[in-house]
Amino acid sequence: MLESMIVELNAGEALPTLSRKGWERVGSDGNAPFNLCEKIAKRMKAGDALISSSFPEIYSNYFSFQAALEMGMEDAVRQWRGMTALALLQDEYPFEVNTLTLSADDRPGRPRSDFSAIGCDYAPAGEDFFLPADAAHGNFAPAGMQVGCFDGAPRLIFSRRLLVFPAAVRPDPKGARNIPWFHYPTGLFRDPCDAQLPVLQRDVLVSRLTGVLTMTQMPNSPVFGEKLIARLAEEFLRDLRAEETSALHAMRASEEARNLWLLVTRGYFLGTYYADLGLSVQMGDPANTLESARRSVRLLNLTMAVAGLPENIRRQSPQGVYLFYNGRSIAYLSREFFWVPLGGVSDPALVSLNMSVDYQLDPARPQFSYNCDMINKMLGALSQVNTLDVECLNLIERARMPAVSNLALPDTLVDLDAPPPVEFPLPAPFAHVVNPVNALPFARGEDLVALGIYKFSRSVLSDFNLTDNVNRDIMKNVNFSAIYNEAGEVVDHAVPPVGEALMQLELRGEVTIQDLRMTARDYGDIVVDITVESHAPGFAARRYIIRKSMPETRVIVSEDVALSDLVVWPNVRLPKWKCYYTYFKQSNGGAGRNPLEMAAVGENDVRPAFRVRQQVASSGGVGENTWQVALSPFFPKIVAFRVQLPAGPCSVGCFFADDGRFEGPSVVLPKTVQIGLDFGTSNTIGAMEIDGNYRTVQLEDAMHLHKHILRDTETETNMLREFVCDAQLKTGGGISTALEVFDGNAFGQMTAEDVERTQVLLDGHICHSTRDFSERDAIVTGLKWGDGEGLTPTHKAALRLFLRQVMLQYALIAAINQGTKINWRFTFPNTASFDVQGFRTCAADSAKWVAATTGIDLGSVELFTESQAAGAFFIAAGVTALADGFLCADVGGGSTDVSLWLDDIQRPQREFSVVIGGRNILTEAVYKGLLLSCQRGEDACPEQEFLTRAAGIHAASQDETRKSIAQKDLSRIHMLRDMAARQSGSADAMPEAFSLIVDLLCANHADDMMSQLRAGGAACPSVYESIRFNFASVIYLIAENARRFSQETGRALNAGGLMRLFFAGNGGRLFQWLTPEDQALVRQVFDAVYGTRTAPDAVQMCLNPKTEVAMGVHKLDSSLARGAVNAPGARAAANPFGVVSDGLAAQSNPFAMATASQPAAAPAAPAKAADVPTRQERVLEFLSLYAYLTHAPWLTPFVDENGNCTDPMTIIGKLNAFDASVTDETALSECFKRVFAVWYWREGGRA
DSSP: OHHHHHHTSOTTOOOOOEETTEEOOOSTTOOOHHHHHHHHHHTSOOTTOOOOSSSOSTTHHHHHHHHHHHTTOHHHHHHHHHHHHHHHTTTTSOOEEEEEOOSOOOSTTOOOOTTTTSOOTTOOOGGGSOOOSBGGGTBOOOOOEEEEEETTEEEEEEETTTEEEEOSOOOOOGGGTTOTTEETTTTEEOOGGGTTOOHHHHHHHHHHHHHHHHHTTSTTSTTTTOHHHHHHHHHHHHHHHHHHHHHHHHHHHOHHHHHHHHHHHHHHHHHTTOGGGOEEEEESOGGGGSGGGGTOHHHHHHHHHHTTOOHHHHTOOOOOEEEEETTEEEEEEETTTEEEEOSOTTOHHHHHHHHHHHHHTOTTSTTHHHHHHHHHHHHHHHTTOTTOOHHHHHHHHHHOOOOOOOOOOOEEEEETTSOOOOOOOOOTTSTTTOOOTTOOSSOOOGGGBOSSEEEEOHHHHHHHHHHOTTOHHHHHHHHHTEEEOTTSOEEEEEOOOBOHHHHHHHHTTSEEEEEEEEEEOTTSOEEEEEEEEEOSTTOTTOEEEEEEEEOGGGEEEOTTOOEEEEEEEOOEEOTTOOOEEEEEEEGGGGOSSSOOEEEEEETTEEEEOEEEEEEEEETTEEEEEEEEEEEESSOOSEEEEEEEETTEEEEEEEEEOOSOSEEOOSSOOOOEEEEEEEEOSSEEEEEEEETTEEEESOOTTGGGGSEEEEOOTTHHHHHHHHSOOOHHHHSSOOEESOEEESOHHHHHTOOHHHHTTOOBTTTEEEOOTTSOOOTTSOEEOOTTTBTTTBOOHHHHHHHHHHHHHHHHHHHHHHHHTTOOEEEEEEEEOOSTTSOHHHHHHHHHHHHHHHHHHHOOEEEEEEEEEHHHHHHHHHHHHTOSOTTTOEEEEEEOSSOEEEEEEOSOSSSOSEEEEESOOHIIIIIHHHHHHHHHHHHHTOSOOHHHHHHHHHHHTTTTOSSHHHHHHHHHHHHHHHHHHHHHHHHTTSOOOOOHHHHHHHHHHHHHHHHHHHHHHTTOGGGOHHHHHHHHHHHHHHHHHHHHHHHHHHHHHOOOTTTTSOOEEEEESGGGGGGGGSOHHHHHHHHHHHHHHHTSOOOTTOEEEOSSTTOHHHHHGGGSOGGGSTTOOOOOOOOOOSSTTOOOGGGOBSTTSSSBOOOTTSOOOOOOOOOOOOOOOOHHHHHHHHHHHHHHHHOOTTTTTTBOTTOOBSOHHHHHHHHTTOOTTSOHHHHHHHHHHHHIIIIIHHTTTOO
């Protein structure tokens, strides 16, 4: 045999001599003898059989196997691949690894080698066999031979240069029988590429073999530069990947494979919606799903360490995506074919899946239409993936279902009490096609449901849905709050237990909460089911039921507590508006156990509410009334609640509100709105100029500015006393100039520093005149004048809160009219007793606050006198000739502002104020009459009967609204008497609420009161005489001032015979309550003082009293503003308010005007210039004139027609209270009021 081998050698080569020491090195090339033998072996005709026992040494198998691999012998390559696959998949197919020492050490105390008795003269270098002690630092010192054994018998040996090579013996390794690529009869490995590896194992093998190949290219790695390993790994990887290529080829060539694709794809789409179908998706290292991975990780790491792989490579996993059905893999994800089936038609998993799909696609199924539509939509999305093979696109067309109508969407249950499923959305390029069933459009978490359930009184709650049963917001919250028993009956109510995370999903528009149901179990738990519809990409229109079982320990019971009111103001959504108040009222004031805490919730923003506490006085003592108010820069579509428990705060859910009623455009062009504000003693009213149009600030549908989330029968009453009420804007009649404060004691002790800390709706709010009053109410009036000595800190705080709320409400209406910027114009009385500087500061600060709070830009803030504004109104209305001149008197609640106009359209020639107003004329007369009657012990009095007759006319009306108002007003009249009775024994002044009630009665029944008095003063002598005397005194002061103007300038007011006196304001209407005879008598006061004779229609009224100042201020030039720079202003239009002569009529009309066919009396020259009489002389002049004209029986005992006075001290004492710094008009008007109060009421006022 040796001779035949030599024949095959190249010429010149000879077999070396075998000596005792082995083959000696011979030959010119320096090759060792065994290398020569290798050449001989290569030329031997031995077929594919391995020469594994050619040499009798222990390492002969290593050398021969290395030679065979280098020669590319197929059998050697198959064995290498089989052993390498086994090593890299050791976590799936475990075996033992034993370490044998390699060399002998005969020194004493040293261990002997396991092979010390065998001579191994030609052993390979020791570093070929090693277990690295510190592979990370390149320490690869030989420590022993690593042998893989099955059942104790060696099967493979690890090597750094070969990775693995076979052991020398071939026992029957029973432990290897389960290895798919091991051939048991022969005891040899097959090529794993021919063994149809499961795709999961193949992917793991590819991933880890890629890591080995990578290490051959990494410096400092133990296999760096090992070209043989690199070549073998590359070829192995190529063939492994060819399996996938062949699978894709089958998709193109095999009809069976294509049918399986249709099954798997349709099944997957159905499984994404039907969790019970049993489909799931897993991504990452598939081996991690195998049971053996938990028991063989140590051996896997050992194997990898032998190969010299660092930790990050050893743990590398493929990024494959696999589809499982009932725990078995049935397909893997391919960029070319989507899901590629792994089994055949007889695969049990695919057979079972086919039955489930057929069931879901049965035309007789109710969901058939929806299932077809769902599959078609997903196929359409799949067809847009640009990596798909052409054959896959053809399969998509084959997979399409019949086009049918869409039906109800099946719901996916998200049970928070069950273990969360593994969620793996599909990667690119399939991310947009569909998400698997385990994926959710939101993060799964306990905060999707509230931490607790807050139960409250059902009996009270059941009332409020009857008051507004068409309000779907209320009904939604009522339905969501119901708790059902297992029989489906409503047994209780609770705050809808929506969690904070779900609130944010709703606010961001990712989901819509469609239903919420609470079911009480017999064992005490409450199961919460919240149904949501997703709007997230890839999940659109999918519905989920979020379920959470609440144990009885997390159910909070608040007995006898109801949630009565939950209101948001304003109910608007506008680009430039960012101020919203949320009001919450809990019955019993929330003073019971576990009161709720409210918060307005916006997108990623939560605004906790302030708890407002009000001291309420009653016959039983002082109690506390509480409610909550939250201020937010967003419309709170969700209002959340929590309670404070010993363990900390506990969220209990929320109530819902839809978007605001008024939806503004998304883009608003800049638009400036001008608002004129007439700040009156009794009422405050505004007028708006926008786009050249003028109107009073009112909203016919004002009550709809509130969003009622919850309400009951007491909601309106509670809001009147505690929150914003827009009802007073509805008629344009103005807002009561009064503030109700919530802590009267604190407000009464207000300091200058406290004023700046007050907040709108938290410390007080506008006192609404339509509410019920009590003298115990903490109401602050006198915001305009203070307590007579000026504005105290209490009045300043009230003024601040009042102006801010009024301006806030008016700014809202400007925003609804698309205003983006506001110019503010305020009016004030032209009298020294009014604090102009303080008012200007407060108005400017309030305007800045409104701009900062609402987001509407601030333009200018200007102040004008009321007399200027009233006169400008009549000029703009075109009702008089400036050449003739006219006088304008704006009669307010506490003063009358007078202006004298002649020639100049822009400014009056003279203006002043007198401190006589509607409250002095009417309210004080009613109060004094009731007070006197109570002091006398009378059961009734003319003043009470006068009011009762006016209100009682409509008490039996067929109009339910008028009837209700009348009945309430009758009870208010009794309240007035009760107030007077309680004051009869004290020196206290008139209660604040008294004047508000009288104002309300006048607003509701002015016509009825007037009809009584115009028939004669007998209906109520005190009220009638107060009107006549006070108007006569005002006329006297106007005439006296006009007389001095003419004396000083030589200019007559009635040069053309058309001089007019216009009464404006609510107080001006009282002049019409006089009989025509007494109206003429009052005019005679003017004639006598000024020295001329006026026409019968010289005194006229506006058609809409109280609007003149607010409207007229718009027509004033900015140069007239107090403290303003000479800024250009628009000139007055001829008729900007649409007031034409057709709207003016004779005395029967509130606004009368002389016409050309009614010539006035001939003009007369004014009195000659003379020294100005003293204040006392002018008082006596008026009183004697009034006594002469009226013969008033109460006056004649004190003053005769010649001016003789029997009680001069009443006059002198009052006048002496005013020094020269006080205007004559103020001093005289105060004296006139004093005279009437003392002389008329001295004898009981019944003369």
